[in-house]
Amino acid sequence: GAVVSQHPSWVICKSGTSVKIECRSLDFQATTMFWYRQFPKQSLMLMATSNEGSKATYEQGVEKDKFLINHASLTLSTLTVTSAHPEDSSFYICSAGGALKYLEQYFGPGTRLTVT
Amino acid sequence: RKEVEQDPGPFNVPEGATVAFNCTYSNSASQSFFWYRQDCRKEPKLLMSVYSSGNEDGRFTAQLNRASQYISLLIRDSKLSDSATYLCVVNRNSGNTPLVFGKGTRLSVIA
Secondary structure, three states, X not given: OOOEEEEOOEEEEOOOOOEEEEXXXXXXXXXXXXXXXXXXXXXXXXXXXXXXXXXXXXXXXXXXXXXXXEEEEOOEEEEEEOOOOHHHOEEEEEEEEOOOOOOOEEEOOOEEEEXX | OXXXXXXXXOEEEEOOOOEEEEEEEOOOOOOOEEEEEEOOOOOOEEEEEEOOOOEEEOOEEXXXXXXXXXXXXXXXXXXXXXXXXXXXXEEOOOOOOOEEEOOOEEEEEEO
């Protein structure tokens, strides 16, 4: 299957700092990537749709000024959590689609963020 | 009504058992349907796509009923390694659009 990587796999930061998470499609070009968040024992919730070369589309309730998304190339999307707070602690996962089979999406391994 | 609904379980079954999971979705515009598997603290991994005609992959069989907006997954001859959370997933609309996830059904296969 297609390979999607994320970096870092886990990060601990202090409240008020910013954290950048990278999502890369390693063996295909992804014009669209998706960012999800998952709290413990909850389902994955879509945060935003990241389109290469254009502004991201955010889901209702997701602050675009807090969660900055950049999709500068066909293989890289970044999510920056600005001024992180403990309630932002979560599992952040990206996905990219349309690689081998249209409409299927492949997920990165996720980034576990802990804000202290 | 939630977009994708699943019985959260847990389903605790002995090795070798057959177990079935069900899922309903609310958006009739959804065109693509999947079952993903998620292990604890890991990312979801695609188990199989679900087609209208039904499809089988080894011990796993998926069915789709568009009229009832209902998806199922059947696992035969359960293995210990099948223990995981199974996520029912649909896309929001046609094309390469975001996926909507159910909360998942937890399966524990017991020796």
